[in-house]
Amino acid sequence: xxxxxxxxxxFQFLDSFAFIVLATIGLAIIFGMMGIINLAHGEFILxxxxxxxxxxxxxxxxxxxxxxxxxxxxxFGIILERTIIHRLYGRLLDSMVVTFGxxxxxxxxxxxxxxxxxxxxGTPFGGVSYGGFSYSAYRGVFLPIMAIVSLVALYxxxxxxxxxxxxxxxIQDEETARAMGVDTDRMxxxxxxxxxxxxxxxxxxxxxxxxxxxxxxxxxxxxxxxAVVVGGPSVLLGTPLAxxxxxxxxxxxxxGWGTFIGQVALLTAAIFAIRLLPDGITGLIETIQExxxxxx
Amino acid sequence: MSSEATPTLxxxxxxxxxxxxxxxxxxxxxxxxxxxxxxxxxxPILFGAYAAGTASVFLVYALLGASLAFIWGFCGILSFGQxxxxxxxxxxxxxxxxxxxxxxxxxxxxxxxxxxATLSAALLGYFMFYGGVRDxxxxxxxxxxxxxxxxxLGQTAGSEWAIGEAALGGFNGMVGVPDLxxxxxxxxxxxxxxxxxxxxxxxxxxxxxGLRALVNSQFGYAMVATREDExxxxxxxxxTTFIQFVTFTIGGAIAGASGVLFVTWGNYIDPSxxxxxxxxxxxxxxxxxxRESILGTMAAAIAIQWIxxxxxxxxxxxxxxxxxxxxxxxxxxxxxxxxxxxxxxxxQYRQPAxxxxxxxxxxx
Numbered sequence: 191x192x193x194x195x196x197x198x199x200x201f202q203f204l205d206s207f208a209f210i211v212l213a214t215i216g217l218a219i220i221f222g223m224m225g226i227i228n229l230a231h232g233e234f235i236l237x238x239x240x241x242x243x244x245x246x247x248x249x250x251x252x253x254x255x256x257x258x259x260x261x262x263x264x265x266f267g268i269i270l271e272r273t274i275i276h277r278l279y280g281r282l283l284d285s286m287v288v289t290f291g292x293x294x295x296x297x298x299x300x301x302x303x304x305x306x307x308x309x310x311x312g313t314p315f316g317g318v319s320y321g322g323f324s325y326s327a328y329r330g331v332f333l334p335i336m337a338i339v340s341l342v343a344l345y346x347x348x349x350x351x352x353x354x355x356x357x358x359x360x361i362q363d364e365e366t367a368r369a370m371g372v373d374t375d376r377m378x379x380x381x382x383x384x385x386x387x388x389x390x391x392x393x394x395x396x397x398x399x400x401x402x403x404x405x406x407x408x409x410x411x412x413x414x415x416x417a418v419v420v421g422g423p424s425v426l427l428g429t430p431l432a433x434x435x436x437x438x439x440x441x442x443x444x445x446g447w448g449t450f451i452g453q454v455a456l457l458t459a460a461i462f463a464i465r466l467l468p469d470g471i472t473g474l475i476e477t478i479q480e481x482x483x484x485x486x
Numbered sequence: 487m488s489s490e491a492t493p494t495l496x497x498x499x500x501x502x503x504x505x506x507x508x509x510x511x512x513x514x515x516x517x518x519x520x521x522x523x524x525x526x527x528x529x530p531i532l533f534g535a536y537a538a539g540t541a542s543v544f545l546v547y548a549l550l551g552a553s554l555a556f557i558w559g560f561c562g563i564l565s566f567g568q569x570x571x572x573x574x575x576x577x578x579x580x581x582x583x584x585x586x587x588x589x590x591x592x593x594x595x596x597x598x599x600x601x602x603a604t605l606s607a608a609l610l611g612y613f614m615f616y617g618g619v620r621d622x623x624x625x626x627x628x629x630x631x632x633x634x635x636x637x638x639l640g641q642t643a644g645s646e647w648a649i650g651e652a653a654l655g656g657f658n659g660m661v662g663v664p665d666l667x668x669x670x671x672x673x674x675x676x677x678x679x680x681x682x683x684x685x686x687x688x689x690x691x692x693x694x695x696g697l698r699a700l701v702n703s704q705f706g707y708a709m710v711a712t713r714e715d716e717x718x719x720x721x722x723x724x725x726t727t728f729i730q731f732v733t734f735t736i737g738g739a740i741a742g743a744s745g746v747l748f749v750t751w752g753n754y755i756d757p758s759x760x761x762x763x764x765x766x767x768x769x770x771x772x773x774x775x776x777r778e779s780i781l782g783t784m785a786a787a788i789a790i791q792w793i794x795x796x797x798x799x800x801x802x803x804x805x806x807x808x809x810x811x812x813x814x815x816x817x818x819x820x821x822x823x824x825x826x827x828x829x830x831x832x833x834q835y836r837q838p839a840x841x842x843x844x845x846x847x848x849x850x
Contacts, residue, residue, distance in 0.1 A: 227622055229629075232762075277815055282622055283564050287773050288814050290766050294807035297763070302800045408762050412633050415626045450641055453634050461613050461627065 194323050201318075201330040202445045206452075207437035208333035212396070213410040214417040214429050215340060216389030221418055222425030223361050223381045225282060226275060229289040231414060232407020233296040234386055238263040238393020240300065243402050246311050252398070259394030260387050267386020271379055279378065293407070300404040308402035329399060336395055340388065341430050347384075348426060357381055412453050413440075416460040424472035431471045435459075503695055505702030507560065507710050509779045509823055519781070526687055530680045539679035544788045545686040546747045551771040551787035552693055552780050553740035558769075559777035560701050561733040562713035566765045567610070567628030570635050571738040575603035575745030576755040577639070577654070580663040585650040589669030589676075592750075596666070599746040600739060607738020608731070615731045620716075629765060636760035659756025666750035677750070686747050690784070693740060697780050700736075709733055763803065767791075770806060774813045775820050782822025 217231045228234070242259030246252055270292065278285040315332060317324035348354035359367040360377040368374050392410070400406055417436055421428025439459050444452030467474045493501070496516075504511040510519075526545075530538030550572055557563045579599035583591045610631060614624055643656025654660055666677040666685065677685045700706055711719040712726045720726045749755045758764060768787075775786025790809075794802045817824060 227626070274811060274815070281818070283625070284814055284818055286564070286622070286625060287769055288811050290769065291807040291810035291814070294763060294766060294803050294810075298800065298803040298807070302804070405762075408633065411762070412630050412637075415630055419623055419626055450634075450637050453637055457627075457630055457634050460630070461617065461619075 194320060197320055198323055198325070199441055199445050201325040203437050203441035204331070204334040205325075205329045206440040206444065207433050208329070208337040209396075210413045210417050210436050210440065211337040211341065211429060211433035212333065212392040213414040214421070214433065215337075215344070216385045216387075216392060217414045218418050218421060218425045218429045219344070219388060220382060220385035222428075223357065223385075224279065224378060226278065226382075227282065227286045227289070228385070229286050230270075230293040230296065231289075231389060232409075232411050233293045234263055234267065234389035234407075235393040235396070235410050236296065236300060236404065236407040237266050238390030239397040239400070239402065239406060240304065240308065240393075241390075242394040242397040243308050243311055244304075246397075247309070252311065252314065256391075256394035256397075259397065260390040263390025263393065264383050264387040267389075268379065268383050270386075271382040275382060276375075276378065297404045297407070304404070306403060310400075310402050311398040313398045326399075333395060336391075337433070340391065341426075344388075345426050353380070412456065416456045419460050420463045420471060422467070422472040422474075424476075427475070428472040435471065503698040503702070505706070507701045507706050508698050509776070510781070523687075523691055527684075530683055535680035538683040542683040542686050543748065543751050544791050545683065545690050546744050546751055547767070547771075547791050548784035548787045549686070549690055549693060549744035549747065550741055551768050551775070551783040552690075552697065553737045553744065554768040555772045555775075555777050555780045555783035556697050556701070556740065557733050557737035558772055559779070559783070560706065560713065561709045561730060563730060563734055563737075564622075564625045564769070565628040565734070565737065566625060566769060567631050568737065568741040568768045569760055569765045570628070570632045571603040571607050571741035572745035572748065573635065573639075573755065573757075573759045574606050575599035575742035576749035576759065577660060578602040579746045579749050580660045580755060581649045581652040583664050584652040584660075584662065587664065588671055589667045589674030590671055592664055592667035593669060593674070596668070596746055599749075600742040603742025603745060604735060604739040607741075608735045611731045611734035611738070615727050615734065629762075632760045632765045633762065636757050636762075639757035639760065655756070657757055659754055659758075660749075661754050663749050663753045663755065665753065666747070682747075682751060686751075689743065689747070693743075694780055694784070705729070705732075770810050773810060773820055776822030776824075777820060779820070779822035782820060782825075786821070 213235075216234060217228055220226050220228050220231075238259040240259075241262035242255045245258040246255035250258065274288060274292070275285070278288060313326060313328050315327040318327045318330060348358060356367070356372045357377050357380070359370070360372055360374045360381075364374050367377075400409065413436070417429065417432040420436060421432035436456055436459060439455050440452045443455035463471075496513075500511075500516060510516075529541065533541075550568060553571075554565065554568045557565060576599065579592075579595040582598045583595035585591065586594060610628070613619075614627060619627060639654060640657050642654035643658065645653070647654045647656070652660060666682060667674050668677075669675060675681075701709065708719065708724050708726075708729050711722075711724065712729050716726050748759075767790075771787040771790055772783045774790065775784070776782035790806060794806060797805065813820065
């Protein structure tokens with residue numbers, strides 16, 4: 191019996207881990223790489239989820255519908271970057287306010303066009319059963335795998351490719367990068383597009399598991415912002431670490447006392463994490479590395 | 487001549503409320519301020535007590551806006567959590583006054599509502615500012631606090647979520663909150679309808695004057711310095727952490743006062759007051775009106791809430807959101823700082839030829 195409960199918590203952890211990583215990753219790329227706090231992040235997820243659901247209902251098979259969701263969100267992101275966001279680089283607080291405005295407009299337009307809800311896609315794959323319990327295979331197995339795949343893909347993209355080097359150079363020192371022949375304007379655009387695509391992917395992947403309402407994006411915000419704060423400035427490392435750390439907290443508290451207590455625990459953890467580690471988990475790692483290299 | 491040496495009565499009256507930190511220090515400004523206050527004061531006479539009772543909520547929102555303009559515009563703390571303190575005060579007033587049904591209950595409710603909101607702000611502010619949390623992280627944490635409160639109060643529909651007689655009511659909200667009143671037992675004054683309007687107006691005017699005096703005081707200079715450059719201010723020996731903590735707490739108290747006024751206006755409060763769209767509204771008012779102008783933010787709050795009510799339809803939020811985006815892109819400081827330029831611009835427009843003509847003469 192205790193074993194089964196352990197399995198239960200383990201699945202809950204995988205579920206929470208996947209949710210936190212996927213909810214955060216698009217936001218983290220845009221914040222960490224470009225210094226833009228995208229308060230419309232939830233609405234990027236909304237666009238991905240709605241595009242997936244609508245194209246599934248139009249007759250596309252689910253994997254293809256998800257691709258449509260990602261592509262739609264990427265285009266949405268590119269249009270926003272070109273029209274509005276690119277004016278806000280370096281204006282952190284303004285970017286928050288403006289993206290909040292975008293969020294309001296998108297939520298309300300969605301409500302006007304598609305009504306208060308869409309019928310939901312059924313969750314695929316069924317459940318994993320063990321000794322009288324069962325857990326959704328989609329949420330407990332497939333989504334964690336997708337979260338890890340996305341993290342690895344991002345890691346490879348930003349550290350092993352020509353594009354990644356250029357993008358990171360732009361973030362570190364825009365002027366020098368431009369002097370070295372990097373089209374920084376295009377780097378910002380493409381980084382924003384990648385962030386949007388990831389948010390769209392989150393929407394597409396979660397479309398079969400959540401109720402399709404115009405406010406669905408808000409359901410991702412608490413986890414996403416807490417994880418960005420806890421993760422710290424180094425996105426590629428910070429997001430999985432924060433996902434793991436917060437995933438354990440969320441799993442234990444949600445399993446024991448429900449979603450609300452889980453969220454409170456996350457918030458408390460975030461406040462303590464900021465108190466103890468002002469630069470997040472990756473800031474701590476950097477400090478340790480520096481100390482070690484000094485002592486050698 | 488003597489006006490230089492001994493200031494006139496009006497100048498002496500104006501002096502505490504003026505200074506380099508506030509927009510609007512001219513006689514023209516104070517005349518406009520007096521006319522505005524007078525117009526608001528005769529509104530119930532012109533349109534009747536019922537209209538005034540309905541309009542009271544706009545003034546309540548103006549007060550909520552002022553709480554944000556004060557901390558954001560003058561100390562650089564962008565908080566999405568003002569609605570949290572607003573709602574905490576509202577719910578607290580409801581719980582106290584529903585349980586103690588008399589004027590004593592309502593009076594204690596005011597104290598408890600504002601007190602609990604202030605304490606919450608102080609507690610959150612303590613953890614954030616003394617914890618080294620700054621800038622965007624403050625914004626994110628306050629937003630998350632509001633969202634978590636929304637989740638919490640949304641799931642309080644069950645009968646186990648009642649404190650004494652007061653049921654929290656989940657998404658349906660808390661109903662049957664009594665009117666605002668001050669008194670003991672059965673003797674006291676009740677503020678309903680037009681009385682609520684006048685009380686709110688008085689609180690609003692006192693808040694504007696009080697905040698103007700505060701931001702032009704020594705403390706106000708330290709606040710503005712902290713906003714401009716925290717590290718440098720700290721080097722000069724100011725305790726910037728304490729300044730931010732106090733500012734945030736005062737902001738929470740004002741938001742709490744507006745929450746008490748809100749819940750006694752509609753005799754009702756529900757968790758949508760914490761929802762993300764509600765949390766955005768004070769930020770929208772301050773951004774459009776001009777966060778460095780308390781009056782500008784108030785005017786924007788009244789105007790935008792009124793427009794939203796007139797549009798009543800589904801397009802209201804779309805229009806308000808788009809307005810926000812356009813204003814931030816075109817006028818990052820909002821509308822109020824530009825108003826002072828308007829008379830000069832009109833003068834220039836009226837006499838466009840004069841200045842170039844004078845220049846020609848000189849060059850000849």
